[in-house]
Amino acid sequence: MRAKNSKKAASMLVTVMLLSTVLAACGGNNGNKEGGASSSPAASANESSKPVGEKSKVSVWYLWGGAEGEALEQIIKDFNASQDKYLVEGLSVPDEQKIKVAIAGGKGPDLTDSFDFVVPQYAQQGIALPLDDLIARDGYDVSDFVPAALASGNFDGKQYALPLNVNFSVMYYNKKLLADAGFTEPPKTSAELYDVMVKTTKVNSNGTIDVLGSPSYPSEAYLFNALAYGFGSTYVNEDASALTFNNEGTLAAMNMIRDYNTKFGVDNIRQIQASGKWLDPTDPFLIGKQAIRFDGPWLSATIKSKQIDVDYGIAALPYLEGKPETAGSGITGSSIFYIAKTSKNVDGAWEFMKYLYSAEPLAKFLSLMGNVPATKSAMSSPAMKDMVDSDQVIPLTMSPNLKSIPHFAKRSDFDKALAEQLELMYNLKKTPEETMSKLEGVLSATLK
């Protein structure tokens, strides 16, 4: 009898324990100050000697890993040492979907990063918190930001994010490959560019490509916007109320890709694209098998940090033949930081944000990443000298012809439709004319 009773008691005990575990797992949403499950071993190790009790924790998740993640961790460490109120814990989470789902479930970070083109979506979905009240409360001076970059964090009159950098493509060229083909200077116009692309392309006896002359690596999809905007195109007007996509710049970009792909074969170009990994030691530009590359200044940082032996030069993107007034054109975008709508420590996140965007930390962080900062104070900071090729890249950011795509509600649908139709054109399944007329219809439908 006793044995039976104790068995019963044991089973009850087990059941109760299991029940409480399950319930605890389900009901952990009641706001304590922990701010989610994040904890960075690095941050806690650094701070373990200090009394953590009074500091309120701020969790910062970022998409970067490797050297870039370490650069941000350095800034976090500096911030934690600079004040006694907050303890920032950084965590590398390279999967944006994961971050969004975590924010939705209230278990996400207080502060995290993304790209400016998500701002309309995140604003409408309620992922990002508007910063206007915080900016007004502290009288935070946003005039230090490059205006176009600041606008990229704005949607429907509210500031949802602050831009970190001014991202844009410059033209990298392999000096040796150009010299071998008889060019002493990089191409300045669209016609010169095509001439260089064709003459530097080296074909094997079986028709496959040995050296890719065109900037089609990593992919035409990666190239297209820079090529079209470099030729002076814009896709929509300033308030995104009308489509301006059908213009000579866009058409010239389409035709150039069509001509090159027709001449050298889509299969051969795809083979090169699939054979190496972007910014990896197998990247064709890094092994001297690509003559022209449109990419951001992080390519310089990669070449230096991986100690790659390639003799390259940097120049502005070529402009459309006969239109010298559009020289220095290009398309810009920004990486952004935003405070999660479900943040449990908005003040802490905002304090760290202000610190991160002040001149020295921002310059220190971005010079390590090989990015041009989005604030004037950081751009002129002496720390920027550490950025590889800053002397060549930063002057190019001053061009008045650099533009960005203004935000509108259905931006992600716009990008999807654009990519889908252009892909058929790259693969020579549709002509530029067919693509243009199709796109005019589908793209217009995504504007307000």
Place this chain on the structure above:
Amino acid sequence: MIKKATITGLLFSSPFLIGFALFTLYPIGASLVYSFTDFNMFKSPTWVGFDNYRWVFQEDEVWKSIRNTLYMVAFATPISLIVGLLLAQMLNIKVRGQSIYRTLFYIPSIVPAIATSLVWMWVLNPKSGLINTALDYIGIRGPNWLLDPVWTKPALIMMGAWGAGGTMIIFLAALQDVPRSLYESAEIDGAGKVRKFMNITLPTISPIILFQLIIGLITYFQYFAQAFMVASMSNSGSVQTMAGPEKSLLFYAILLYREAFVDFRMGHASAMAWVLFVITSVVTYVIFRTSNRWVTYGGD
């Protein structure tokens, strides 16, 4: 009055019952409710009736994803069954080192899908990959496996066949269960190897084939991990859409994932999940109904 034994029984099974209710029954019910709402996880859901189901049947991308998925179901399922059965047949032959061969062929199926994809992306590299290099030796120029819309799905089927070890091991068990006496009497009657395989082996293991067929169909209806990896790792520029070259890798589960966790349209995603459930159920039912024509259950 509930019996004491019932209470004890329920208490003992409560870990499962509670887990099942919370983590299976409740999500299933919730997804059914959400499939009739507009819900993005941040704002509270609003009732939209059958709008989401209408969207499922009208959206071009859904149809594209259904076609892609059916391609995999129609080709990958039989191929992986055939490969699995052939491997099992070969590994059933008594040779020296039999257990080593069995282990070798089984290993790929315990490699995680993500690792398999990464290895295969290297194997399928059109310039330096193993397959195209081998083809090159015999004078054939291999295709751009993962960037050519015609070849992406065959490449994935190959990856699937490589991991057929799980299917193989079950077939192997079934083959060893085929009574020797049947083979012996067939041999006395003068049956050859092919005849014995077709008339003895296949009918005897047909219940196992049915089981593997249904499991295979369900797996390929939900096909996700390998395609997701390939579509998001290659340089095709389709990272955002996760659809692969010319949407050739836009499978139903990938579109469902994209609707749910990229675009946060939980209503669409839930409706898609229920439609997939219905499709899978119908196909399974049809196969069950027709199975009595080709499945033989030996009674002892």
